[in-house]
Amino acid sequence: MPATNEATKVSWLFLTETEAETVDAVSARIFPSGDGKPGARETRVITYIDKTTADEDEALRRCYRDGVEALNALTSEQYGQRFAELPEERQDEVLERIEASTAPESTRTPEGPEDEGLLATFFALVWEHTIQGMFCDPQYGGNHEALGWQLVGFPGAQWGYNAEQMRAGFDSKTIPIKTLEDLRRELKRADD
Incomplete structure (x- = not known):
């Protein structure tokens, strides 16, 4: 399920539309669909993430807000587009660089963005929530129609x-x- 669907507007509990588009794009690259198998979009991981972050503490919500902002700032600066607007191959390249980063949040590097540590933390959080959303009980917002469970038997x-x-x-x-x-x-x- 894409974050935005013109036929059905989603009412987000925590995320803004832009944040939902970005997080949905990240989770779709973490767990892509293919060969007839469902991925993060089909299982509605974004709904799980929105519901989960709405119920969590301020630190987690701040990580999502700041992480989306930093990711979109990075890709806008480097490619002239927000993350969700990039082709999937470019999204993968960006996420691979972030995943490879191990800089703590306070580290500033001359060759990398000021918030490299924030992006690494944000990516790790989205990764964890993507896996949870793929395989949780559907009552929590993800694993739509138990597609994640069907995938793994x-x-x-x-x-x-x-x-x-x-x-x-x-x-x-x-x-x-x-x-x-x-x-x-x-x-x-x-x-x-």
Whole structure:
């Protein structure tokens, strides 16, 4: 799901539209889709990140705000475009440079941006949240339609497993996927 969709405007809880576009582009490069397999966009990682940051402390929110600003400033200066506007190959190059950076936040280098450490911290945070959003229970905003679980063959939330399902080599993809909401519905039906 792209951060902006003209047909359906998203109402963000924390992120601005520009921040959402940028973070969505970063997460789509961390976990791209391809060969018919879902990635960060299809699983709506950006929704998970927005929901998570809205509920977190100011330091985490500040890291997102400052990180997006620094990333867009870097790419605007170097390429004349915000990060989300760059071709994917260029986005990958930028992120690879940031990932390779190990400078602490207070370090200023003559050959790099003043906030190189901020960008490294921001990238690490988006990386962590992208993985969480890919594979969390859908109730948290990511893993739309349990696509992340389908990708890796995880059956989701289950009450338990029988002896056959616990056997080595059992294909867990044969177990119907359940979410926490599915378990709640089952419990409610049992109580009725």
